[in-house]
Amino acid sequence: xxxxxxxxxxxxxxxxxxxxxxxxxxxxxxxxxxxxxxxxxxxxxxxxxxxxxxxxxxxxxxxxxxxxxxxxxxxxxxxxxxxxxxxxxxxxxxxxxxxxxxxxxxxxxxxxxxxxxxxxxxxxxxxxxxxxxxxxxxxxxxxxxxxxxxxxxxxxxxxxxxxxxxxxxxxxxxxxxxxxxxxxxxxxxxxxxxxxxxxxxxxxxxxxxxxxxxxxxxxxxxxxxxxxxxxxxxxxxxxxxxxxxxxxxxxxxxxxxxxxxxxxxxxxxxxxxxxxxxxxxxxxxxxxxxxxxxxxxxxxxxxxxxxxxxxxxxxxxxxxxxxxxxxxxxxxxxxxxxxxxxxxxxxxxxxxxx
Ligand code: SF4
Numbered sequence: 001x002x003x004x005x006x007x008x009x010x011x012x013x014x015x016x017x018x019x020x021x022x023x024x025x026x027x028x029x030x031x032x033x034x035x036x037x038x039x040x041x042x043x044x045x046x047x048x049x050x051x052x053x054x055x056x057x058x059x060x061x062x063x064x065x066x067x068x069x070x071x072x073x074x075x076x077x078x079x080x081x082x083x084x085x086x087x088x089x090x091x092x093x094x095x096x097x098x099x100x101x102x103x104x105x106x107x108x109x110x111x112x113x114x115x116x117x118x119x120x121x122x123x124x125x126x127x128x129x130x131x132x133x134x135x136x137x138x139x140x141x142x143x144x145x146x147x148x149x150x151x152x153x154x155x156x157x158x159x160x161x162x163x164x165x166x167x168x169x170x171x172x173x174x175x176x177x178x179x180x181x182x183x184x185x186x187x188x189x190x191x192x193x194x195x196x197x198x199x200x201x202x203x204x205x206x207x208x209x210x211x212x213x214x215x216x217x218x219x220x221x222x223x224x225x226x227x228x229x230x231x232x233x234x235x236x237x238x239x240x241x242x243x244x245x246x247x248x249x250x251x252x253x254x255x256x257x258x259x260x261x262x263x264x265x266x267x268x269x270x271x272x273x274x275x276x277x278x279x280x281x282x283x284x285x286x287x288x289x290x291x292x293x294x295x296x297x298x299x300x301x302x303x304x305x306x307x308x309x310x311x312x313x314x315x316x317x318x319x320x321x322x323x324x325x326x327x328x329x330x331x332x333x334x335x336x337x338x339x340x341x342x343x344x345x346x347x348x349x350x351x352x353x354x
Contacts, residue, residue, distance in 0.1 A: 001029045002134065005071040005107065007062035008033045010055060010092065011079055013165045013193040017155040017172055018148040019075060025144035026134040031069055033062040036200035040065055045296055047102055053269040054295050055194045056091050056098075058201060063099055063106070071107040073133065081117035086241045089272050159220035164197040164206055168220075183215040185314050188253035190219055190246045190280070191265030192273075201294065202265055203303050209263075212311045217259065219249035226252045234279075243276040250280040254287050260314045261288040268295035288314060 004023045006012060012032070020030045033040070036058055044061025052060075066074055076096040079088045096111050110133060112126040131141030151172070158168035167177050187209060195201045196218070209216050219227065231238060231248030238244035246264070253259045264280055266273040277291050290310050292303065 001027065002072040003070065004028045004030050004110070005066035005069060005074040006030060006032045007059055007066060007074075007076075008035060009059035009062045009198070010095065010194045011077060013169075013197050015152065016169055018152040019077075020148075021151040022131075022144045022148040023075075023134070025147055026131060026140065028073075028134055031066070031071060033065040033069075036062070036198050038200070041200060041296060049098070049102075051269065052098075053091060053267045054201060055192065055198075055267060056095060057296065058198070059095060059194075060099065060102070063103060067103065067105050067107065073110050074107050075110045075130075077112045077114050080113065080115040082114060082241055083116055085117060085237075086239050086244065087117065088241060089270075091271075156220070159218070162216070162218070162221050164218060165193050165220055166197040166199070180210050180215075183210075183213050185212075185214045185260045185311060185318070186217060186258050187214045187314070188217045188249065188259050188262040189265070190249055190262065192242050192246075192267070192270075193220070195267050195294070196265050203294070203298065203300050205263075205265060205292070205303070205307070208304065208307055209311075212307060214311065217253060219245050222249050222252055230255075238276070240272050240276070243272045246276055247280060247283075250284055254284050259287060260318060261290070261310065263310070264289070264291045266291055266293045268293050288317065 006016065006019060008016075016032070023030050040061035041058055042061070043064045044057040044059065047064060048057040048060040063074065063076070076099060078096050079092045081087050096109070100106065100109060110130055112130050114123060114126070116123055127145050128138060128141055131138075131144065135141065155165075155168050155172045158171050159165060162179055163171065163177065171177055189196065189206060189209065191202075196205065199207070206216050206218075227245060227248035229248075230251035231244045233251065234247060238247050250262060250264070253262055262280075262284055264277050266277040273293075277293075281289055281291055288310070290306065292306065294303075
């Protein structure tokens with residue numbers, strides 16, 4: 001049986017069930033590189049160019065991990081667009097080339113172009129091309145792909161119950177994960193799935209919030225139509241798929257009364273995040289908002305302190321209803337304009353990170 005490796009980074013968090021099912025239906029054994037750990041991070045940092053964002057560096061580490069696992073093939077798709085009129089970030093597009101140019105001990109690479117921006121025709125041909133590594137039976141390839149899509153939808157459905165994509169994949173594979181049933185805060189947590197749902201990259205952000213008594217609402221748990229409807233209120237269409245998802249989820253969650261606050265996890269060195277994070281921060285005027293920017297140097301203690309401070313602030317807002325919620329920092333505290341004008345100016349109290 002031929003062994004195909006899928007790195008547990010980047011697209012894994014959105015499309016693993018699809019491709020695992022596809023390859024297995026064609027008779028291959030699928031091997032993934034396992035959860036990110038410090039060794040994978042260090043290997044990735046050493047191999048990738050400094051200008052890469054943190055998730056891309058980690059992806060390099062996962063590919064190196066797979067190189068030690070006796071594979072026949074490694075699957076490195078080139079994601080350009082996964083839906084009409086929208087695109088994935090340029091670093092995603094260049095990852096297969098960067099890896100082939102940097103790492104010399106790769107198994108045979110299965111590369112495919114995923115570009116659904118204008119038509120499905122090229123993609124359909126690419127699926128057959130990938131299937132041909134294992135069979136010449138076009139019908140079997142089509143069946144395997146449609147089965148993969150169905151399994152992906154099943155996994156996406158699990159996310160609707162509040163699970164991250166990583167947790168949904170574990171459940172889809174037969175694991176057992178229970179979400180905490182006791183909480184007194186509800187926090188929207190946004191970011192790119194490959195950083196937010198990777199426990200090492202995010203420094204376990206989601207679990208930490210849950211252990212602090214929070215129910216975590218993720219973009220994957222929000223209704224897709226509501227996200228798109230909220231994103232469509234932007235004056236200009238956000239053409240990055242993940243960026244639009246995050247903007248739409250932020251605007252949608254900001255309208256939900258039960259949501260106490262919103263956190264955005266950004267990656268240092270990420271071009272889209274530098275705009276999307278800022279855009280969200282400017283748009284969320286009615287809820288406390290905190291942006292956390294991470295990279296390979298981020299300290300865990302600092303992250304925990306900020307989360308605790310944010311949760312403390314949310315609880316004070318909720319239980320000490322008579323407080324003005326004025327920021328303890330900045331010009332507005334000393335502004336002669338006073339509270340009413342300050343509020344009328346639309347300045348929001350988002351300052352757990354100040
Ligand atoms: S969107 Fe940002 S974090 Fe994601 S691959 Fe691109 S640069 Fe990296």
